[in-house]
Amino acid sequence: GEDVEQSLFLSVREGDSSVINCTYTDSSSTYLYWYKQEPGAGLQLLTYIFSNMDMKQDQRLTVLLNKKDKHLSLRIADTQTGDSAIYFCAEDDNQGGKLIFGQGTELSVKP
């Protein structure tokens, strides 16, 4: 069945780069997404990548997609304390369009 896996925690120092990793199982997904969730808030769309792309850059964010290994990563350059949040990777099921989410990676940025 469909499954998305993420590591649970990541801690970095302010100014460093953060890399959050994700593996997925459904090779027929059309899009893969990264969402950010701050405490008590809903999910904020950060970026997404079409499944036939290898890389997408958007300001401080870089998404890398390895379709062969079904591996997705999100790199945040110059990480700030305001980036502290939970980051969710998600794939669409390429049928009805529902999203399958990972369990989230909690990013902690230390000054």
Next chain:
Amino acid sequence: EAGVAQSPRYKIIEKRQSVAFWCNPISGHATLYWYQQILGQGPKLLIQFQNNGVVDDSQLPKDRFSAERLKGVDSTLKIQPAKLEDSAVYLCASSLGSPDTQYFGPGTRLTVL
């Protein structure tokens, strides 16, 4: 452009009581989703609407959960009767079509005592 609106933001009820949540999607978005997010987990789809028709309700516990989408715009999700394990954040999302980028509301945090 206004985002997805949800109310209430918080609700505390006792088990066996009933509760309803409301969602107003982004204007013009045909597809509406309700997700359940249990603490420490990612969101899981409960039900998906395309206009006012149900596309996917395979994960909706139909013995206690029901949902409708009035005239293809607003939607309500109801739980009757609630159980302790229903304590979660209920997130509404909308998209222009499907598959398409989904935009989420702030969620309703439900606590069942």
